[in-house]
Amino acid sequence: xxxxxxxxxxxxxxxxxxxxxxxxxxxxxxxxxxxxxxxxxxxxxxxxxxxxxxxxxxxxxxxxxxxxxxxxxxxxxxxxxxxxxxxxxxxxxxxxxxxxxxxxxxxxxxxxxxxxxxxxxxxxxxxxxxxxxxxxxxxxxxxxxxxxxxxxxxxxxxxxxxxxxxx
Numbered sequence: 001x002x003x004x005x006x007x008x009x010x011x012x013x014x015x016x017x018x019x020x021x022x023x024x025x026x027x028x029x030x031x032x033x034x035x036x037x038x039x040x041x042x043x044x045x046x047x048x049x050x051x052x053x054x055x056x057x058x059x060x061x062x063x064x065x066x067x068x069x070x071x072x073x074x075x076x077x078x079x080x081x082x083x084x085x086x087x088x089x090x091x092x093x094x095x096x097x098x099x100x101x102x103x104x105x106x107x108x109x110x111x112x113x114x115x116x117x118x119x120x121x122x123x124x125x126x127x128x129x130x131x132x133x134x135x136x137x138x139x140x141x142x143x144x145x146x147x148x149x150x151x152x153x154x155x156x157x158x159x160x161x162x163x164x165x166x167x
Contacts, residue, residue, distance in 0.1 A: 024160070024163065026101055026103070026160055027156040027157065027159075027160050028156070029151045029152075029154040029156050029157040030100065030101060030103075030151075030152075030156075030157050030160055030161075031101075032147075032151045033097075033100060033111075033148055033151040033152045033157065034097045034100060034101045036144050036147050036148045036151065037093055037094070037096070037097035037100070037111070037148065038094075038097065039144055040093060040141060040144050040145070040148070041090050041093050041094060043137060043140060043141050043144070044086055044089065044090055044093075044141075045086065045090070046137065047082075047086075047134070047137055047141075048082045048083065048085075048086045050133055050134065050137065051078060051079070051082040052079060052082070054131050054133065054134070055075050055078055055079065056075075057131050058078060058130070058131070059071055059074045059075055059078065061128075061129045061130055061131070092114075093111075093114075096110055096111050096114075097111075100152070102164065103160055103161045103163070103164025103165070104161075104164070105161050105165060108152050108153075108157075108161060111148065111152060112149060112152065112153075115145040115146075115148050115149050116145075116149075118141070118142070118145050119142055119145050119146070122138050122141060122142040122145070123142075125138050126138055126139070
C-alpha cells in the first residue's frame with residue numbers, strides 16, 4: 001500500500017450532492033436566472049432612456065393641469081427619480097444576481113420577493129394611461145420576472161443552492 005491519498009471520486013456529470021464539491025459550476029437554470037437578471041437591468045436602462053425621450057408625454061398623461069413651473073418641476077422630478085431608481089435598483093439586482101450565481105439562498109428569496117412585487121406593480125401599471133412603448137416594456141419585464149421565478153426555483157437550482165449551503 002502506498003502512502004498517497006486516494007484520488008477524489010469521479011464527477012457525477014452535473015449532479016450536485018450535499019456536502020460535496022461546493023465550488024461546482026452553477027447549473028444551467030441558475031445561469032439562465034442570472035442572464036434574466038441582466039436582461040431586467042438592461043430593460044431598466046432602456047426604460048430610463050425612454051423616460052427622458054417621452055418625458056412630456058408622461059407628464060401630460062398624469063391627467064393634472066400644471067402651469068409651466070409645475071410642469072418643469074415634474075419633468076425634473078421624473079428625470080432625477082428615474083436615474084436614482086435605476087442606480088439603486090439596478091445595483092441591487094446586479095448584486096443579487098452575483099450572489100445567486102454563488103448559490104446564496106437569501107439572494108434567491110430576496111429576488112423572489114422583488115419579482116413578485118414587480119409583477120403586482122406591473123399589473124397595476126398596465127391599467128394606467130401611458131405611452132404604448134412603456135406598455136410593451138412593462139409586459140416584457142413582467143415576462144422576465146415570471147421566467148426568473150421559474151428558473152430560480154427549478155429542482156436543479158434548489159439542489160445547487162443546498163449544496164453550496166452545505167459546503
